[in-house]
Amino acid sequence: EADIYQTPRYLVIGTGKKITLECSQTMGHDKMYWYQQDPGMELHLIHYSYGVNSTEKGDLSSESTVSRIRTEHFPLTLESARPSHTSQYLCASSGIGRDRVYNEQFFGPGTRLTVL
């Protein structure tokens, strides 16, 4: 059982609302990721972080922003939600291996977001 948590698990909100999806891990991993995934489809990397005060955009353009003030916490914020943001958001973390290459990722259970 991976020690990575996401809240809320489900969220239904109206257009224009500001929301923050929470992600926390207790494994001391320095690297964390956010993915967006539509049901039954591929994962798209939207943000990742090498460590505290470090954030990078992923392959998929996203209107969301992230912050990394503490190692264990990597929240994702949407300033103004739209129906096109309806999707599942998955958070993951990984730690560096002996060969200095990141090895397996541990995933949280996901947040399913619906914007009406």
Next chain:
Amino acid sequence: SQQGEEDPQALSIQEGENATMNCSYKTSINNLQWYRQNSGRGLVHLILIRSNEREKHSGRLRVTLDTSKKSSSLLITASRAADTASYFCATVSSGNTPLVFGKGTRLSVIA
């Protein structure tokens, strides 16, 4: 950009049969990983194979890697209904780069 491409996109088999999924990728890698995702959940790491390895086993899972063909296969032997899930391959290039996931194979095991 997607690195891995799984094949087939969907697979339906009877319980007890073996399931084989393939993954092809484009650039050189340090390691390749396979993950499972049950419907509506996060992904779970199954197995990692490094670029200097050719085959790896874990329980009923067998993974092969052919770096000359830039391909990998995942074999699940004696499948069970509980194996029903989507399976993704993911690659790690040399250096400090994120995992790149393929599009996944949806496996259905019918009891």
